Amino acid sequence: MHRYEYVRPADQAAAIAAAAQATTAQQGADVRFLAGGTTLIDLMKLNVETPTRVLDINPLPLDRIDVASGGGMRIGAMVRNSDLANDATVQKQYSVLSQAILQGASAQIRNMATVGGNLLQRTRCVYFRDTAMACNKREPGSGCPAITGHNRTLALLGVSEQCIATNPSDMCVALAALEATVHIQGTKGARDVAFGDFHLLPGNTPHRETVLEPGDLITHVTLPAPIAPSKQVYLKLRDRASYEFALASAAVVLTIENGSITYARIALGGVGTKPWRSAEAETALTGRPANDGTFRQAAEAALGAATPQSENEFKIELAKRCLTQALRMAMAR
């Protein structure tokens, strides 16, 4: 592993000041925050991440889950995935979030991984993880061998000629459907970013994955007041039954009145270069009768812009069926 200086910042201000010395934004930067370590330490062992300073933010008091006055939740960036998934309020009112987290990784990793870290989870694209290969995300301008190579698990939506890497997160798919807000503290003060604006499409700059600037620290995530009584489902399809990344997943938040869909929030995982909120599917569902025909139309709309590669065309139909089935499961709740 690359040699680095290990620092335990005394407080949040010290952490931000130290991180602001980085020459680039958080991911891939020469100064890195260390939270759960489940992505960062793995990638440091592979020399994919080679920070010269590592700022251990585990001691910072960012690990509270609070119910906000007037509804909604405030989730600290250092809350562990397992604590969030098993929180009684989350399980009751934001069940899609609990379901998504519990279908990701393993129990050990969920005990380590944090909310802030999950937002910054990096792709599992094999070319990104192998420094012997070219990768525009890791080394801008070096090329994307995935486009002509092994791309079975890679993205269909939001791809560019520079990068087709899938965002691997399950938690983020649920947060997209729940319209969360990401709260960031930086050298210029605090700012809030709507979840859909937090992750960036690869375009010509696949090395830039989020809006974070040097020094920016995610402090917490908020959820709006729950839409009650909504039906919530996270369905994940993968190559094995557990402990595997999604080939396709769907987060669904629905309300149905008199057989008609009155509210729909839809996001897809495993198929996008970022957690994929589907406005097309939501439009196709809202105001329509809750039945298989409507569900299939929403799925067609959600994947309408899909761009398949040599090995992943099967994921288009898989993702459509995943969303259709998730909607059926939601209706049955």
Next chain:
Amino acid sequence: MTNDDHPSEPSRRQFLLTGGSAVAASVLAATVGDETHVAQTVAGAAVPAVEGAVPITLRINGTDHAIRIDPRTTLLDCLRETLALTGTKKGCDHGQCGACTVHVDGRRVLSCLNLAVMHDGHEITTIEGLGTPEAMHPMQTAFYTHDAYQCGYCTSGQIMSASALLKEPCGPDDAAVKELMSGNICRCGAYANIVAAIQQVRKSA
């Protein structure tokens, strides 16, 4: 093979168990030895300092270990290489197999994806601290009774995971246990017996 089916007779398993006590005893001795060695390191007398080394105190199985350690050292390598607690195994070293599972403040984590320096002051439990050959943890006894291993390499990670699972939200059926144990890979495929061992402990608790 006949002996394996009759644990009351002298068997390969009992031989291994007895052998296990001897190994545990030698590890204990090595640990004591290491503490002396560590004290010298801290005093700066015996061992050349590692550039950028960080002083930390790790509380492992109820014993404090004051050490200076290269901040790149994972908790796993620190346990095995620095403190000679080799019961915790290195499988993939990338968070994919679960062989390195230990408890930190009572929760199971992967020691390969944690740095030792992150755990200054935390309560760490390894397989060496879960039970003793004379007074095994109920999960260790159940693994033995159910023959929940073959080669044994993943076993300490499986047992650390399974013993932590007892305190986690988990449905009553086998499927729930399998889901919560999916982070521990067994190449020999002892899964059926592992689930049976865990369920027996859960039902008798």
